[in-house]
Amino acid sequence: MSETAVHHDEHRDDLGSKLGMWLFIFTELLLFGGLFIVYAVYRHANQEAFHLAAKQLDVTVGTINTVILLISSMTIAMSTTAIQKKDKKLTLILIGITLILALVFLVNKYFEWSGKISHGLYPGSPVLEELGQGDILFFGLYFFMTGLHAVHIIVGMVFLGVGFMRVKNDRLSFDNYQLLENGGLYWHLVDLIWIFLFPLFYLIT
Amino acid sequence: MSDSSHHIVSYRTYGLILVLLLCLTGISVAVTQIELTRWTMAVALLLASTKSFIVLAIFMHLKFDEKIFRVMVAFVFLVFAAVIIVTFLDYAFR
Numbered sequence: 001m002s003e004t005a006v007h008h009d010e011h012r013d014d015l016g017s018k019l020g021m022w023l024f025i026f027t028e029l030l031l032f033g034g035l036f037i038v039y040a041v042y043r044h045a046n047q048e049a050f051h052l053a054a055k056q057l058d059v060t061v062g063t064i065n066t067v068i069l070l071i072s073s074m075t076i077a078m079s080t081t082a083i084q085k086k087d088k089k090l091t092l093i094l095i096g097i098t099l100i101l102a103l104v105f106l107v108n109k110y111f112e113w114s115g116k117i118s119h120g121l122y123p124g125s126p127v128l129e130e131l132g133q134g135d136i137l138f139f140g141l142y143f144f145m146t147g148l149h150a151v152h153i154i155v156g157m158v159f160l161g162v163g164f165m166r167v168k169n170d171r172l173s174f175d176n177y178q179l180l181e182n183g184g185l186y187w188h189l190v191d192l193i194w195i196f197l198f199p200l201f202y203l204i205t
Numbered sequence: 206m207s208d209s210s211h212h213i214v215s216y217r218t219y220g221l222i223l224v225l226l227l228c229l230t231g232i233s234v235a236v237t238q239i240e241l242t243r244w245t246m247a248v249a250l251l252l253a254s255t256k257s258f259i260v261l262a263i264f265m266h267l268k269f270d271e272k273i274f275r276v277m278v279a280f281v282f283l284v285f286a287a288v289i290i291v292t293f294l295d296y297a298f299r
Binding site for chain 1: 211214215216219220222226233234246249250253257260261263264266270271273278284285288289293296
C-alpha cells in the first residue's frame with residue numbers, strides 16, 4: 001500500500017444510519033406508550049366522565065385526519081420506491097403531496113382545537129373546572145397528546161422538507177437515499193401514533 | 206452498503222396496503238358507532254393493532270429488512286406490554 005494509492009471513499013454507513021433512526025423511534029414509541037398508559041389508568045378511574053367527554057369530539061374530523069395520514073404514509077413510502085427507480089420527478093411529486101397532506105392535517109387540527117376552545121374546553125378553563133376531575137383529565141390528555149402529535153407532524157415536515165431539497169439539488173439520489181428513508185420511517189411513526197390516538201379519543205366513547 | 210440487495214417495493218403493493226388500511230379504518234369507525242358496550246374497546250384496539258402491524262411490516266419495510274430490526278421492534282413491544290401488565294396488576298389489586 002503506497003501513499004499514492006490512498007483514495008477518498010465516502011464515509012457512509014446506511015445500515016448504521018437506519019439502526020440509529022430505529023433506536024430513536026423506540027424512544028418515541030415509549031414516550032407515547034407512557035402517555036397511553038396514563039390515559040388507560042385515568043379512563044379506568046373515571047369511566048363515566050371519559051365516556052361523556054369523548055362524545056364531544058367530532059368523529060368525522062378524526063376520520064378525515066386518519067385518512068389524510070394514511071394516504072400521506074403511502075405517498076412517502078412510494079417516494080423511496082421512486083428514488084430507487086431513479087425517477088427524480090416522481091420522487092419530488094410524492095414528497096410534495098406528503099407535505100401538502102401534512103399541512104391539511106394541521107389545518108384540520110387548528111379548526112378542531114379552535115372549536116373546542118370556543119366552547120370553553122381548554123386546560124384550566126372555567127367550564128372544565130365546573131365539569132369536574134374526569135373531564136379535566138380527559139381534555140388535558142386530549143390537548144397534550146394531540147398537541148405533542150402535532151409537534152411531531154411539524155418536525156416530520158421539516159425532516160421531509162430537507163429530503164425534498166436534497167433530491168431537488170441531486171445531493172440525494174438512487175445510490176444515496178438513506179436520509180429520505182429515515183424521514184419516511186419518522187413519518188410512519190407519526191402515522192402509527194395517530195392509529196392509536198384516533199380510536200382512543202374519538203371512537204371509543 | 207447493501208444497496209444492491211435492497212428490496213424495491215412496488216407502487217402497486219403500497220396502493221393495495223393503503224386500500225387495506227382504509228378498509229380497516231372504515232370497519233373500526235362502523236363498529237364503534239354501534240354500541241357493543243365493553244367489547245367496543247377490545248375490537249377498536251385489535252383493529253388499531255392490526256393496522257400498526259401492517260404499517261410496520263410494509264410501509265416501514267420490516268418485512269424486507271435485516272432480521273435484527275424485527276427482533277428489536279418485537280423486544281420494544283414486549284417491554285411495553287410488560288409495563289402495561291405490571292401497571293394494571295398494581296391497579297387491579299389495590
